[in-house]
Amino acid sequence: MIDRRGALRLGGGAVLAGGVLRAIDQGLIIPRDRPGLAAWDDWNRHRHSGPLALVSAAILAASPHNTQPWRFAIGRYGVDIFEVPERALGAMDPFGRERLLGLGAAVHTMALASTGIDRRAAVSLLPDAANPLHVAMIELGPEGQRTVPHPLLPAIGRRHTDRGPYRGGAVVDRALATLAGAARSDAVRIALFAADSARGRRFGALTIDATAAIAADDAMMAASHAWFRHSRRDQDRLMDGLSVATSGVSPWLAAAAAILPEQSAASEGRYWLDATRDSAVPTASLFGLILVPDLADRRATLLAGAAWQRLHLLATALGLSAQPLNQLPEMIDRQRQLRQPPGYARAVDALLDDPAWRPTFAFRIGHPLSPPGASPRRPVSMVIGQPARLAYDVGRAGAETRAQEAALARRLQKQAR
Numbered sequence: 001m002i003d004r005r006g007a008l009r010l011g012g013g014a015v016l017a018g019g020v021l022r023a024i025d026q027g028l029i030i031p032r033d034r035p036g037l038a039a040w041d042d043w044n045r046h047r048h049s050g051p052l053a054l055v056s057a058a059i060l061a062a063s064p065h066n067t068q069p070w071r072f073a074i075g076r077y078g079v080d081i082f083e084v085p086e087r088a089l090g091a092m093d094p095f096g097r098e099r100l101l102g103l104g105a106a107v108h109t110m111a112l113a114s115t116g117i118d119r120r121a122a123v124s125l126l127p128d129a130a131n132p133l134h135v136a137m138i139e140l141g142p143e144g145q146r147t148v149p150h151p152l153l154p155a156i157g158r159r160h161t162d163r164g165p166y167r168g169g170a171v172v173d174r175a176l177a178t179l180a181g182a183a184r185s186d187a188v189r190i191a192l193f194a195a196d197s198a199r200g201r202r203f204g205a206l207t208i209d210a211t212a213a214i215a216a217d218d219a220m221m222a223a224s225h226a227w228f229r230h231s232r233r234d235q236d237r238l239m240d241g242l243s244v245a246t247s248g249v250s251p252w253l254a255a256a257a258a259i260l261p262e263q264s265a266a267s268e269g270r271y272w273l274d275a276t277r278d279s280a281v282p283t284a285s286l287f288g289l290i291l292v293p294d295l296a297d298r299r300a301t302l303l304a305g306a307a308w309q310r311l312h313l314l315a316t317a318l319g320l321s322a323q324p325l326n327q328l329p330e331m332i333d334r335q336r337q338l339r340q341p342p343g344y345a346r347a348v349d350a351l352l353d354d355p356a357w358r359p360t361f362a363f364r365i366g367h368p369l370s371p372p373g374a375s376p377r378r379p380v381s382m383v384i385g386q387p388a389r390l391a392y393d394v395g396r397a398g399a400e401t402r403a404q405e406a407a408l409a410r411r412l413q414k415q416a417r
């Protein structure tokens, strides 16, 4: 018969064996390739050329909870990007506003990448009134035009959301001016506040408050949890979502957490609140908002996403760290969805020079303590969709052929005279 102590010993052995098995499963004991990280290498090593290079850059863009809500159609004359509404964040993003911000970020990286393939690009946002999911069309000029590679191209493969503690201290004025200039469109404004200013302190307090509200909202936390990839198997298979590895904890703690049983949505909420209150807010140098006149305007939202992408790339190039802190805009949407009094929308008025401009994106910037890791991406081959460009390409090839025929006819006429 096994006594109590023996049973405990056996139980402890089972827990230990379970931990070892989990450690092997999570790739901690026998190192394995991480297929979700190959996309970074593909871009950094220029493995794709022509229009595919644009997609290779686009998939590295930021997206809410790393949902990667995009599909691309490639043609000889360019690339189209489509929204995939099924890759959604539910109660966390009830109007799909954040999804569109991520798509705007992807469009911006494509525009930048076009400067590296020697073809001029023209970007049209929402080009097809009959198909609102057609987010942007990027038309490429003929091959062989000399373009000057954009100085931010190398930052595309180095930009990572840094959720860890920062070093503190101010951001120098020259860097501030560079960051403030990231909007590049009259449809979008950027407001920056030093973390130790009155507005900075108010931003921090409101963000902590909004985090507590989200952590207490079961539907929001369930939506967030659905994009959390705890097991290494899911990370390698799905190549999207969030994980402990990019949550801002040290690599040692991330390895330890990977051995523990899967966290619940509620414990993720508690961790998020603690990290926001004790680390993200107190160690930031700068807070900021990206503002638009109308939160429901799809074009302005795309441009705001592009502004965030540019801002984060500029921060990366300046050696600064950045993290979106979107709890406030998320709670503004959530209160609207639930038809509750707009408490968070009114509270942010105190942060704005002109309350007619509304915050669609919130973030922090600071000096890094340790380099943030890359998060997974589905590779180019997995995000190329239906040949939706075909009709457009055929039309454009037809127009080009007709123009060449007309030029030939004119030349023949001239020769005949």
Ligand SMILES: Cc1cc2nc3c(=O)[nH]c(=O)nc-3n(C[C@H](O)[C@H](O)[C@H](O)COP(=O)(O)O)c2cc1C
Pocket (backbone or CB within 6 Å): 060, 061, 062, 063, 064, 065, 066, 067, 097, 098, 099, 101, 102, 105, 159, 160, 161, 162, 163, 241, 242, 323, 324, 325, 326, 327, 373, 374, 375
């Ligand atoms: C619209 C939008 C909202 C986001 N909100 C948050 C946020 O509130 N907190 C956070 O840590 N990251 C946030 N992110 C960052 C994404 O989680 C991140 O871009 C994604 O996981 C991919 O990781 P990467 O940026 O390191 O490539 C947001 C990104 C976008 C585009």
